[in-house]
Amino acid sequence: MTVLVHLAPPKRLIDATIDGEEVRVPEGTTVLDACAASGTEIPTLCYGDTLTPRNACRVCVVEVEGARTLAPACSRKLEPGMSVNTDSERVRHSRKLVLELLGSSVDLSTTPKVPEWMERYEAEPDRFGPRSEPAPLGERDARRAGEHEAGDGSVAATVEQPPKIDNDLYVRDYSKCIMCYKCVDACGDQWQNSFAIGVAGRGFDARISTEHDAPLTDSACVYCGNCIEVCPTGALSFATEFDMRQAGTWDEEAQTETTTICTYCGVGCNLTLHVQENEIVKVTSPHDNPVTHGNLCIKGRFGFQHVQRRGGGGERGAERGPL
Amino acid sequence: MDFSAPYDRLTRPLVRDGGELRPASWEEALDRAAAGFRRGVQEHGPDSFGMLSCARATNEMNFMAQKFTRVVIGTNNVDSCNRTCHAPSVAGLSAAFGSGGGTSSYAEVEDTDLIVIWGGNPRFAHPIFFQHVLKGVRNGARLFVVDPRRTSTAEWADRWLGLNVGTDIPLAHAIAREILHAGLANETFVQRATSGFEEYRALVEPWTLSAAEAETGVPAEAIRELAHAYARAERAQMCWTLGITEHHNATDNVRALINLALLTGHVGRYGSGLNPLRGQNNVQGGGDMGAIPDRLAGFQDILDARVRSRFEDVWGRPIQGAKGKTLTQMFEAMEESEIRTLYVIGENPVQSEPETHKTTSRLRSLDHLVVQDIFLTRTAELADVVLPASASWCESDGTFTNSERRVQLVRKALDPPEGARDDIEIMCDLATRLGHDWERPAAEDIWNEVRSLSPMHRGMSYARLEEHQGIQWPCFSEDELEPSFLHRRLWAQDPAERGEPAPFGIVGHSPPVDLLDEDFPFRLTTGRRLDDYNTGVQTGGFSSPLRRGELLDLSPEDADKLGVADGEVVRVSSRRGSVLVPVSISDAMRPGLVFMTFHFPHQVDTQLLTIDATDPIAGTAEYKAAAVSIERVTEGAEEPVSVR
Numbered sequence: 007m008t009v010l011v012h013l014a015p016p017k018r019l020i021d022a023t024i025d026g027e028e029v030r031v032p033e034g035t036t037v038l039d040a041c042a043a044s045g046t047e048i049p050t051l052c053y054g055d056t057l058t059p060r061n062a063c064r065v066c067v068v069e070v071e072g073a074r075t076l077a078p079a080c081s082r083k084l085e086p087g088m089s090v091n092t093d094s095e096r097v098r099h100s101r102k103l104v105l106e107l108l109g110s111s112v113d114l115s116t117t118p119k120v121p122e123w124m125e126r127y128e129a130e131p132d133r134f135g136p137r138s139e140p141a142p143l144g145e146r147d148a149r150r151a152g153e154h155e156a157g158d159g160s161v162a163a164t165v166e167q168p169p170k171i172d173n174d175l176y177v178r179d180y181s182k183c184i185m186c187y188k189c190v191d192a193c194g195d196q197w198q199n200s201f202a203i204g205v206a207g208r209g210f211d212a213r214i215s216t217e218h219d220a221p222l223t224d225s226a227c228v229y230c231g232n233c234i235e236v237c238p239t240g241a242l243s244f245a246t247e248f249d250m251r252q253a254g255t256w257d258e259e260a261q262t263e264t265t266t267i268c269t270y271c272g273v274g275c276n277l278t279l280h281v282q283e284n285e286i287v288k289v290t291s292p293h294d295n296p297v298t299h300g301n302l303c304i305k306g307r308f309g310f311q312h313v314q315r316r317g318g319g320g321e322r323g324a325e326r327g328p329l
Numbered sequence: 330m331d332f333s334a335p336y337d338r339l340t341r342p343l344v345r346d347g348g349e350l351r352p353a354s355w356e357e358a359l360d361r362a363a364a365g366f367r368r369g370v371q372e373h374g375p376d377s378f379g380m381l382s383c384a385r386a387t388n389e390m391n392f393m394a395q396k397f398t399r400v401v402i403g404t405n406n407v408d409s410c411n412r413t414c415h416a417p418s419v420a421g422l423s424a425a426f427g428s429g430g431g432t433s434s435y436a437e438v439e440d441t442d443l444i445v446i447w448g449g450n451p452r453f454a455h456p457i458f459f460q461h462v463l464k465g466v467r468n469g470a471r472l473f474v475v476d477p478r479r480t481s482t483a484e485w486a487d488r489w490l491g492l493n494v495g496t497d498i499p500l501a502h503a504i505a506r507e508i509l510h511a512g513l514a515n516e517t518f519v520q521r522a523t524s525g526f527e528e529y530r531a532l533v534e535p536w537t538l539s540a541a542e543a544e545t546g547v548p549a550e551a552i553r554e555l556a557h558a559y560a561r562a563e564r565a566q567m568c569w570t571l572g573i574t575e576h577h578n579a580t581d582n583v584r585a586l587i588n589l590a591l592l593t594g595h596v597g598r599y600g601s602g603l604n605p606l607r608g609q610n611n612v613q614g615g616g617d618m619g620a621i622p623d624r625l626a627g628f629q630d631i632l633d634a635r636v637r638s639r640f641e642d643v644w645g646r647p648i649q650g651a652k653g654k655t656l657t658q659m660f661e662a663m664e665e666s667e668i669r670t671l672y673v674i675g676e677n678p679v680q681s682e683p684e685t686h687k688t689t690s691r692l693r694s695l696d697h698l699v700v701q702d703i704f705l706t707r708t709a710e711l712a713d714v715v716l717p718a719s720a721s722w723c724e725s726d727g728t729f730t731n732s733e734r735r736v737q738l739v740r741k742a743l744d745p746p747e748g749a750r751d752d753i754e755i756m757c758d759l760a761t762r763l764g765h766d767w768e769r770p771a772a773e774d775i776w777n778e779v780r781s782l783s784p785m786h787r788g789m790s791y792a793r794l795e796e797h798q799g800i801q802w803p804c805f806s807e808d809e810l811e812p813s814f815l816h817r818r819l820w821a822q823d824p825a826e827r828g829e830p831a832p833f834g835i836v837g838h839s840p841p842v843d844l845l846d847e848d849f850p851f852r853l854t855t856g857r858r859l860d861d862y863n864t865g866v867q868t869g870g871f872s873s874p875l876r877r878g879e880l881l882d883l884s885p886e887d888a889d890k891l892g893v894a895d896g897e898v899v900r901v902s903s904r905r906g907s908v909l910v911p912v913s914i915s916d917a918m919r920p921g922l923v924f925m926t927f928h929f930p931h932q933v934d935t936q937l938l939t940i941d942a943t944d945p946i947a948g949t950a951e952y953k954a955a956a957v958s959i960e961r962v963t964e965g966a967e968e969p970v971s972v973r
Contacts, residue, residue, distance in 0.1 A: 174872040199463050199485075223874045228859060230456065264742035267729045269385060269722035270862055272607025273435075273458045274731025276798070279723060279742040286723070286743065295798055297435065297731065303456035304860045304875070305868060312870030313703070313720040315337045316746035 023089040037068055037079040037090055046092055049101065049123045051108075052186035053080040054236050056293050056300045057196055060187045065104045065123075069094045076100055102127040110134045110162040111210075113181040116240030116251075135159070140166035140181065147219040151208040163210060169248070172221040175229050175308055177248040178214075182241035185212055189233035189242060197301050202227040231307040235290055235300055244308075246287050257282060265292060268306040273297065275306050286310045336704040336869065339717035340748035343705075350715065355750070362672075362714040363762035365697030366402065369670035375403035379659040379668045382409045382620040383675030383752075384612040387727025387739055389775040390752045391611070391618040392626060394674060398653075400644050401760045405622050405631060405653025406668070409615045410676050416655075417574040418605035419616055421583030425591070425831045426816050428628050428785075430613065430734045433566060433602030434801065434813040439464040441600045443562035445473045445555070447586060448497065448572020448953075450480040453859040455570070455606050458732070462568075471562075473555050475500065476572060477854060478882075478924060479917040488551060491919055494852045494954045495576060495841035496545040501585035502533040502838075503541030504556040505592055509533070513560035518594035522819040522830055529588060529833035544838070546919075560593050564600030571608060571856070575952040577842050584834025591831055597816035607732040608857075610722065614730030617786075617802070618779065622653030627783025640782060663691040670697040674752060675718065679707040680930045681863065684905060684941045701755055707930075718752050719745035725752070726772040728794065730802070733813075736789055737799035841954035843940045849903065849956035851887070851923050855935060856953075861928035868928070879933035880913035881959070882924035888914045893961055900960045901925075906937030909962060923957065 017032040024040060031040050036059075041048050052063035059081035067076035071089040076096065084090070091097065105124055109131030114120045124131070138161040146167055157163055169179035185205070193203050202225045206215035216225035234242040243251075250256040261282045268275040276295045280288035289307050293300035342358030343350040353361075369377050380402075382394035391409070398407040419429030426432070438444060438461045451459040459482065466472050466485065474486040475497075483489040492500050508514055509530060519526050538549035545552075559565055567590055573582045587596075587603060595601040607613050619626040625648075629636040637648045654662055660682070662668040671692070682688045692698060692711045700712040709715045719725055724745040730736045745751070753775070757767040770778075773791050780787050785803035793807065794800055803811055821827040845852060857863075860873040881901060883893070893899055895914045900907055901923075910925065910933045918924060927935040939955050 173874040175874065195467065197460060199460075227874075228456075229874060262742070264723075264740050265738075266723055266740045266742055267610060267731075267737050269610050269720070269867065271455050272609055272612055272732040273455050274610070274729060274733070274735055274737055274799070275457050276737065281742050284744055292798075297735070297737075297799075298457055299460075301457055301460055304873060305862055306457075308871045308873070309862070309868050310723070310871075312336070312867045313338070313723060313743065315870060316340065 020084060020086040022084045022087065025090070025092055029084070031084055035084050037077070037082050037084060037092075038066060040084055041079065041092060048079050048092060049119065050080060051117070051184060051238050052188060054188045054191075054238075057188055057191050057236065060191065062186050063104065063108075063184060065101055067097060067100050068092045069097050098127055102129045105129040106131045106133070108184055110137070111164045112184055112239070113166060113179075114184075114239065116182060117184075117238060131162075134162040137162050137164045137166070140164065140168065143168045143170070144219070146180075146211065146213055147206070147215060149207055149211040151211070154209055154211050165210075165213070170222075171245075171248075173223050173229075175245055175304075176222065176231070176234065177243050177245055178222070179241050179243065179248070180213060182239045183214060184239055184241075185214070186238060188236040188238065189214060192232045192236045192301075197299070198228075198230055198232050200226050200228050200230070203233065229304040229308065230302060231289075231304070232301045235302075244288055250282075250287060256287075261287065268302070270303075270305040270309060275302055277302065277306055279310070285314055336706075338703055338746050338749065339705055339709075339715065340746050342717060343712075343715040345713045350710070350712070358714050358716060359755075359758050359762060362699045362716065363759050365699065365713060366670055366672070366759070367763060369697055370402060373669050376406060376653075377667065377669040378402045378404050378406060379654065379662075379671045380407040380620075381656060381659075381671065381673045381676045381678065382407055382615060383721075384409045384609045384615045385675050386611065386615075386721040386752055387725060387772065388611065388614040388618050388730060388736070388779065389727040389772045390674070390721060390725075390756075391615045391620040392775055392779050393753050393756050395618060395620040395626075396644065397672075397756050397760055399648050400646050401763050401765050403646070403649070405649050405651065406659060407620050407653060408622055408656040408659065409612075409620055410609070410656070410678075410681060416616075416621075417579035417583050418569070420580045421587055421834070422603065422605070423628070424580075424584065424834065425587045426596075427829065428815065429616065430802065430815065431602070431604040431606075431732055432596055432815040433600075433604050434733045435461040437564075437600045437602065437813060438462055438566050438568075438604075439468060441465055441470050441562075441564045441566045443471050443473070443558055443565040445475065445559065445565065445567050446482055446486075447475040447567065447569045448574075448582075449568065449570025449606060450476065450478070450482045450856060451568070451570065451606060452480065452482040452485070454608065454857045455732075456859070458606060465566075471558060473558065475555075477852075477919065477922055479919075481917075483917075488554060490547045490551050490555060492545040492547050494854050494922065496838070497573060497576075497582045498578075498585045498836060498838045499536055499541050499544045500547060500552065501589055502536040503538055503545075503552050504559065505529070505589060506533040506536050507538060507553055507556035508560045508589075508592055511557065511560070513557065514592050515560075515594035518819070519592060521824075522594075522597075522827060523591045523833060524830040525833040525835060528835050529592075532835055532837070559589065559595070562595070564598065565593070565595045566600070566602055566604060567595065568604040568606060570606045572854075572953060574605070575855075576954065577951040578836075578839045581834065581836035581839070584836045587831075588833050591833055596831075597814065597819040599812070599814055602814055604732070610731075611729040613732060613734065614728070614736070617730055617783075622655055625782070626779055627785045629783070643778070643782060660688065660691050663694055666694070669695060671695055671699070673698070673700045673702075673708060673712075674756075675702055675721075677702075677706040677708045679711065680927075680936065682936070682941070684939065685934060685936045686906075687941065701752060703749065716755050717749040718755065719749050721752060724749075728772075728776060731799075734801045734815075735799040736786070736794060736802060738791065738794050841956075842951060843904065843954060843956040845956045849958050850921070851957045851959055852921055853901070853903070853923050853925065853938060853955040853957040854953045855925055855927055855939065858926055858928065861926065863928065865928045865930065877913070879910055879925060879929040879935070881910045882913050882915040882918050883959070884918035884920045884922065885914050885916055886920040887918075887923075887959075888912065891959060891961065893959075898962055900962050901938060901957050902960070903938040903940070903955050903957045905940065908933045908935070908937055923959070927952075
């Protein structure tokens with residue numbers, strides 16, 4: 007019997023140069039992938055390993071010899087004979103400026119690796135002056151396209167505003183939002199197909215919003231948490247993490263991460279349980295997993311509390327109400 | 330409003346004294362549990378014992394539970410809530426192909442040309458599977474949804490076929506007849522790989538498009554379109570859920586769908602297959618491990634003496650060469666006092682079985698009931714001994730098997746609360762008290778015993794499961810992986826390699842048992858919503874912004890006719906009981922059809938309404954079709970209480 011074996015179409019290997027080193031990679035490999043394979047670190051913010059590159063943040067730019075503009079490493083594919091410089095003066099200058107503009111206007115305190123990058127590229131986000139006052143809740147959401155008022159330069163413009171807390175599961179802290187679009191893509195046609203959020207406004211007033219800035223509870227949100235899974239800055243977080251950070255008890259060093267299988271339906275989603283002091287504090291899913299590709303539903307993401315109700319003698323804790 | 334007051338974990342064993350449960354030491358509780366089982370076997374023989382194993386627990390736990398039943402007690406009376414959902418899928422698939430798993434993989438759903446979802450709402454009940462469906466749709470596959478309700482899954486479909494509840498077989502037969510009359514059957518495949526075709530052709534012949542339209546309520550043109558699309562597709566996936574299996578003739582329903590795949594050759598190839606979506610994390614694995622009354626681990630027939638002897642050699646005790654009782658049969662046998670003692674691990678039949686009152690009185694009639702659970706469920710409240718267990722998915726090591734037959738590692742992330750113990754440890758301690766010195770084996774040791782006895786699991790070492798992020802069965806050797814789909818043999822040129830042909834199922838239409846009439850004119854069907862799960866014991870623990878409690882979904886037309894408003898509490902009555910429940914007017918419902926979940930049993934006990942007519946082959950109950958009436962209630966009776 008002829009055995010049908012399904013193979014991906016064969017890929018040609020191509021030769022290129024990165025930082026003066028010869029590399030040989032399969033056709034279609036991005037500069038970022040090639041660098042990752044060779045151990046060259048490139049900073050990324052809007053790149054998501056499960057998402058199509060949006061090229062929004064520009065922090066991963068590299069210099070392609072002969073090209074007029076810098077290219078985003080996350081989406082630029084290597085071509086035969088291409089020569090790429092990942093650390094030229096132009097690249098360093100561009101990354102520095104990106105980090106300074108973000109750092110001056112956005113709260114990057116929970117974005118991993120930012121301090122290291124700031125130092126590496128000698129970024130000085132404070133040089134634009136002190137930050138302006140945070141906007142009151144809802145004020146930024148009411149700004150209309152074409153009505154932006156430029157500041158006088160005495161203070162640095164900011165996206166800061168109070169966190170949005172309108173349900174028991176998520177917190178949206180848009181002071182930390184860099185407008186990378188990853189949450190919109192995860193909620194939209196790339197994974198969840200719920201389309202609860204999109205981009206509203208223009209220019210510096212652009213922001214992630216539900217339809218007409220409705221509370222999440224009046225939106226199409228189904229609380230899968232797949233937006234939080236991809237958020238690079240902590241702008242979106244689970245209420246558990248947000249509350250623990252507020253209380254100063256969030257301690258990633260003390261957390262273990264164990265991947266197990268969801269206890270609900272029979273699909274078999276892989277859950278990574280982040281556990282601190284024998285309590286589940288966060289649930290994620292491995293992005294390279296063939297079942298989930300990093301996505302979960304509300305039950306897998308939040309349906310763990312029942313195992314942690316360790317207080318009583320097994321009766322229904324009606325008087326305690328839901329957690 | 331607090332719709333689902335969550336339970337607290339059990340942390341102390343309980344024993345019944347003078348009619349009341351009181352805390353006890355582990356020693357006392359285990360002694361009592363063992364003594365009751367010992368007495369039962371001595372006085373009434375091993376077949377008076379029943380084991381309800383847990384479709385939520387690991388393969389390793391299920392393997393030990395069936396081993397406990399067969400070796401320590403000496404009976405084949407072991408089953409699980411598998412019975413309440415997908416046993417018909419297993420029965421139907423094994424009758425056709427010899428093994429009871431879905432034949433394709435999630436990845437193939439992304440690569441197919443046509444997806445049929447029949448009797449299921451995976452957008453809510455299997456959301457991450459539905460992401461694979463949506464990838465397929467975005468890759469160009471057409472999606473047909475067959476369901477009485479216009480579900481959130483149906484909203485994504487190219488065509489929604491809204492059929493009357495319980496008319497799946499006429500619809501399937503009409504599709505087959507149309508395929509035959511249009512000359513679109515895969516004649517080569519039918520001739521080579523199937524049997525019983527002539528009888529099948531005669532069986533479907535009366536189901537013309539117009540006859541089917543009259544019976545199913547689906548327009549003839551839509552039936553014709555699905556028939557042509559399915560038969561002409563290069564690759565097609567047929568997926569189903571409990572809308573097919575929670576019927577009194579569920580196995581027949583499954584056979585009717587399998588027939589369509591046999592007629593068109595949509596099985597045994599990459600991208601073409603049959604996929605029952607499993608409702609619980611390890612329903613597939615529980616059956617695979619032999620925690621069912623008629624099979625040993627790896628789907629091996631208990632009636633085959635050669636199979637039994639391999640197990641007997643390892644276990645050192647003869648295994649009965651007769652099928653044990655299914656869960657349904659065990660409950661019936663309680664009434665005849667044939668089942669006297671019952672060991673329930675992690676199941677809550679009081680709230681998950683139909684006809685709550687009957688289930689409760691049957692459990693009360695037992696001489697000895699031991700319940701091992703993480704909560705004091707309604708079932709545990711009836712027990713003589715309650716043993717506090719650990720939560721297998723996060724407090725123990727082991728494996729689960731998912732709907733695409735993928736065995737995946739479960740890893741311990743939390744310590745169980747003090748006082749609770751691992752399921753397998755508890756079982757070993759009981760076995761030791763019953764004269765079988767089972768030292769508490771590690772999960773991996775148990776798994777290696779499974780591998781030694783079950784050829785289809787043999788190649789799956791823990792190390793390989795880790796390396797490959799799970800492996801789909803069958804996996805016969807550590808050196809290779811099998812294709813992601815089953816039954817490729819059916820396409821072989823060589824008849825010897827092709828093996829046993831797959832028989833067409835000769836199944837007739839049998840409408841729901843609970844008939845509609847003037848007194849009970851509405852068809853009640855049940856199912857899940859997105860954020861809640863089964864009897865709510867687990868999902869009650871978190872605060873879902875989507876949760877609205879139990880509701881009666883009702884069409885706008887019927888709401889008008891009855892004069893009820895959205896949110897108004899109505900009385901819903903069946904021939905068995907009645908409940909008060911708020912109305913939710915929904916255009917997903919067709920006139921005459923109403924929908925409830927069973928997520929909030931202490932708010933509204935839906936199972937008071939459902940019927941326990943069961944499938945004679947697989948024993949699944951007809952949760953999907955009850956006849957009910959709906960009445961407005963007068964002011965002052967808003968408090969939703971269940972009355973009989």
